[in-house]
Every structure is written in structure tokens, then in C-alpha cells.
Amino acid sequence: MYGRYLVNFDSSEIEHVETEILSIGGGIAGLYTAWQSARAGFDVMLLTKRTISDTNTDRAQGGIAAAIGESDSPELHYKDTIAAGAGLCDEAAVRILVTEGTDRVQELIDIGANFDYYGEKLAMTKEGAHSKRRILHAHGDATGAEISRVLLEQVKMFDNATIFEQHFVVDLLVKENECCGVLVFDESTGNYRIFWAKAVILATGGAGRVYNYTTNPTVATGDGIAMAYRAGAEVMDVEFVQFHPTTLVLPGVPRFLISEAVRGEGAVLRNSRGERFMPSYHGMAELAPRDIVARAILSEMAKTGENCVYLDLTHLNADRIRERFPTITKTCLKYGLDIAKDLIPVAPAAHYIMGGVKTNIDGETSIKHLYACGENACLAVHGANRLASNSLLDGLVFGKRIVELLKKQKRLKKELEVKKTRFVCEELVDAACDFSSIESELKVVMNENVGPLRTSQRLMQALSFFDRQECLRKYKARNSKEMEVQNMLEVGRLIAEAAMMRTESRGGHFRLDFPETVLRWKKHIILRK
Numbered sequence: 001m002y003g004r005y006l007v008n009f010d011s012s013e014i015e016h017v018e019t020e021i022l023s024i025g026g027g028i029a030g031l032y033t034a035w036q037s038a039r040a041g042f043d044v045m046l047l048t049k050r051t052i053s054d055t056n057t058d059r060a061q062g063g064i065a066a067a068i069g070e071s072d073s074p075e076l077h078y079k080d081t082i083a084a085g086a087g088l089c090d091e092a093a094v095r096i097l098v099t100e101g102t103d104r105v106q107e108l109i110d111i112g113a114n115f116d117y118y119g120e121k122l123a124m125t126k127e128g129a130h131s132k133r134r135i136l137h138a139h140g141d142a143t144g145a146e147i148s149r150v151l152l153e154q155v156k157m158f159d160n161a162t163i164f165e166q167h168f169v170v171d172l173l174v175k176e177n178e179c180c181g182v183l184v185f186d187e188s189t190g191n192y193r194i195f196w197a198k199a200v201i202l203a204t205g206g207a208g209r210v211y212n213y214t215t216n217p218t219v220a221t222g223d224g225i226a227m228a229y230r231a232g233a234e235v236m237d238v239e240f241v242q243f244h245p246t247t248l249v250l251p252g253v254p255r256f257l258i259s260e261a262v263r264g265e266g267a268v269l270r271n272s273r274g275e276r277f278m279p280s281y282h283g284m285a286e287l288a289p290r291d292i293v294a295r296a297i298l299s300e301m302a303k304t305g306e307n308c309v310y311l312d313l314t315h316l317n318a319d320r321i322r323e324r325f326p327t328i329t330k331t332c333l334k335y336g337l338d339i340a341k342d343l344i345p346v347a348p349a350a351h352y353i354m355g356g357v358k359t360n361i362d363g364e365t366s367i368k369h370l371y372a373c374g375e376n377a378c379l380a381v382h383g384a385n386r387l388a389s390n391s392l393l394d395g396l397v398f399g400k401r402i403v404e405l406l407k408k409q410k411r412l413k414k415e416l417e418v419k420k421t422r423f424v425c426e427e428l429v430d431a432a433c434d435f436s437s438i439e440s441e442l443k444v445v446m447n448e449n450v451g452p453l454r455t456s457q458r459l460m461q462a463l464s465f466f467d468r469q470e471c472l473r474k475y476k477a478r479n480s481k482e483m484e485v486q487n488m489l490e491v492g493r494l495i496a497e498a499a500m501m502r503t504e505s506r507g508g509h510f511r512l513d514f515p516e517t518v519l520r521w522k523k524h525i526i527l528r529k
């Protein structure tokens, strides 16, 4: 059957490695599960397709949400998360996120995460749709890098944890609905290897790179979602893609995120006529939920005929702003913009996928011994729209629960053998295909047709593009770049299919032809091969 694997292989002819737990991904979810597994005494291997710092996590600016402020409570955090999720949050999952989240953040502090302080107290900022200041941040706007740093430090302390960089996971090895390992392409040697494991944790992050305009780094190609889907796992809510309202728009410059925390500190949005417009769209003005701000910006852009609107910080204290946002200040300066004095041109871009591999509250997927956490997982904790800064927290909270579950499982006992069976694929055709131009076309198709404003006509165009690419399934991917393009085609098609099915507007999914939120659509779309 074409489309099950990306390459031809025979597991009996490939070098084998064996471990108890395999964490796939070097972001917050992969690092945290590797650390917790090692602490629990398991042999754990962490695989990442590039270097360990090449992650979405490393770029996270705004911070991590936790209800630890004096006037705050998990109950308020719960209410805000549920409200942003537009009717599709799993209430039990949100309850866990906001209650266990405070312990997870405290744990980061305990292992030495240098969050910013304001005097004696932890500094906390506000972001869109939060009713309280509850976002902890580090080095101003470099929170993700700081969290990665401490977690990596912890993982490295354990002899029973090994990190493999440049190890591209190609496919999951699943027999009779049981996952027993993965097929890996070792970029440094050019060889394939099989990693057998008693438990496989998918933590491969998001899929922003399926879009032309995105805040995500090049690793975010949706590999985990695609490989799990190919292996028969259930995938849920993928039509819900969050478009971040404010990314830097300059000719020839990749879309750089201007954190929501900038608006949290008082920046306002103006159209090209200089008019502040957000108060006329929503009571929370610039701090309305992200989907509302993104659509308001698109509407202003359409009215004025410009390709951006502007973030205005000129009324704020210049020194304070430069100190609070050093990364944003430095990046903008590189392009000749002083954030304290100049208006910053911004527009929405793909940022986060709320959907992913369906899990329960303990990270179990529909395939036995396959777990998922972080951005590639979906247990509806973010519903149809993620509340800002809940994503780093999600990786920690549900990563922890996976390891806690594994600790209880007999399967991980030392005396039990890793299950090894022979896996073979030999039907794929070895021929040159122009994957690079297909990738470029895919990104444009996704941007134009499956972006923040969707219609059935646009989605039809996207789906007919994907139909035309179906024949590619019979070709063998010859390198990891081609594997990524195959994965992006898989995920892009899933997003478009689910977006076509959902004939309503809700959270991150907006249909111009079905602008209302409809009660009968208060349900999840689950896709399975």
C-alpha cells in the first residue's frame, strides 16, 4: 500500500539500537519527558532531527502562564483558557493544565530557570485574553531558550539519557496497533537505523512551515502528526491553526514574531492612516483573543489596501521597552527599526496548531505504547484557540503525566524484552521528483486557501492541489528534505480536509461562507487513515 512509509527498507538489514523510552524531539516536551524518564531510572534516548536548540521552544518569547500571582488562581486561569478555546476545550484537561501547571513551573524555578524578577517578586506580564498578569518570562523575551537551557542541563546529568542530534525519524514501526520503535535516518552518516523502544513519545512540535508566512523555524514541518497518521493513529482538530496577529513585515525578511507581551505592556495597533482600530472590534482591544486581533488586522489591511498595520510603542518608556524586549529590539534594529521610536509594520502569520495526534489526559494515543505531548499532540486542552503562553506549560504538564503513567507500567520492567519484529517496505519507486518546487507551491496554496479566512471555494482549490500530489506517494523520499515535503503534504491535506468539513467559524477556524458558530459543530473532527 503506497503511503505507509516514506522510504524502502528492511529492518532485518539495518543497524539496531534499543532503549526503554524514546523521546522524539528536543523542544520542551522532548527534553522534559527525557529528563523525567531518566530521573525515574529508565534508559531513555532523545532523537532530534537537527541540533538540540533548533526548536520552536527555543524561540518562545512571551513566556509561560501559571496562576501563581497573589490575586490569581487556577480557577481564573481555567476560565480564561476555556473562554479562549471557543467551546472545544476538554474541561478535565484544562483543569489539569492549570492546577498541575503551577507545580511544573515551580519545578523549573527549583532547577534554576532564571525567570525575571521585579524587585523581590517574580515579574509577570499580561497577554491576550488573560484576565490577570500571569506570564512568567526570562531575559525579557527569551523565555523558551532559558527553559531549554535548564532542561538540557538536567538531561545531561544522567548517564541513562542519551541525546542523538541529526537523527531524522522517518516512520513509526507499528504492528497490530502496537508501536515498537522507529526508523531513523542518521544525517551524519547517511545511514538508516532502527531504534526499538518499549515506549515511544512523540514530541516533534508544530507544522507552521506548511504555510508561506510563519513564525516557526524550519524544523516545524509536522513530521510527528504525519508519521502517526500514516501509522494509523487518530488525528484531531487540525483545522484549528492559530495565526499570530503581529509578525514583522519587511520585504525579504522572514516573518519574525513581535510577542503579544508587547501589547501586554501597552503597545497599540494602528492602520496605515494612523487610526487605532482594535477598540472598535473588541472590548479587550489589543488584548482580545488572537483570532479576533488577527482578523481585525486583515480587515484593516483590506480597507486600506496595505500589506500590514503598525504596532505603536512610541508612547511607552523607551528604556523600559528596550530592556523588557531585548531580542525584539535587537532584531528590529538589525532591519533599521527602533521599536521605541518607529512604528513596526506587522501582519498575521501561521504560529501554532491546536490539533494534532489525539491523546487522552495521560498522553496515550490510539496506538499502544505510542504517546504524544507538546504541540504535535491534541487532547483539546487549547480547544479551538490556544490562550497565549499556555503551550510551553502544556508540554510540561502532559509530558509529566506520560512518565508518571510509564512508571506504573509493568512493560517497562527491565526483564521484559523490547518487542522486535521484521518491517519491510520495498514498493516505492526511486525516481527524481522536483520536491522543492512542490514545497513552494504547497506553502502558497496553504497561505491563500487555508489561511485565517477560508471559503469552500478556496478550500476546494487546496484540496485539488493535494489530489494532484497523490501520485507522489509512490516515490521514495531520497533525503530528509524530501521526507519533510511528504510530511508537509500529508499535514497540509489534513488541515484542508478538516477545514472543509467544518461548516462554521470557531476559534482559529474562520469560514467567510459560514461566519457563525454553530451548536451542532461543538464537536471534534477526528481523522484516521
Ligand SMILES: Cc1cc2nc3c(=O)[nH]c(=O)nc-3n(C[C@H](O)[C@H](O)[C@H](O)COP(=O)(O)OP(=O)(O)OC[C@H]3O[C@@H](n4cnc5c(N)ncnc54)[C@H](O)[C@@H]3O)c2cc1C
Binding pocket: 024, 025, 026, 027, 028, 029, 030, 047, 048, 049, 050, 052, 054, 055, 056, 057, 058, 059, 060, 061, 062, 063, 064, 065, 143, 144, 167, 168, 169, 170, 203, 204, 205, 206, 215, 216, 217, 219, 220, 223, 224, 257, 351, 352, 373, 374, 375, 376, 388, 389, 390, 391, 392, 393, 395
Ligand atoms: C516564535 C515563537 C514564539 C513562541 N512564544 C511562545 C510563548 O511565549 N509561550 C508559549 O507558551 N508558547 C510559545 N510559542 C509556542 C511554543 O514555543 C511551542 O508550541 C512549543 O515550544 C512546542 O514545543 P514542543 O516541544 O512540542 O516542540 P518544539 O519545541 O518545536 O520541538 C520539536 C522538536 O522535534 C524535532 N523533530 C521534528 N521532527 C522530527 C523528526 N522527524 N525526527 C526527529 N526530530 C524531529 C525538532 O527538531 C525539535 O527538536 C512560540 C512559538 C514560536 C514559533
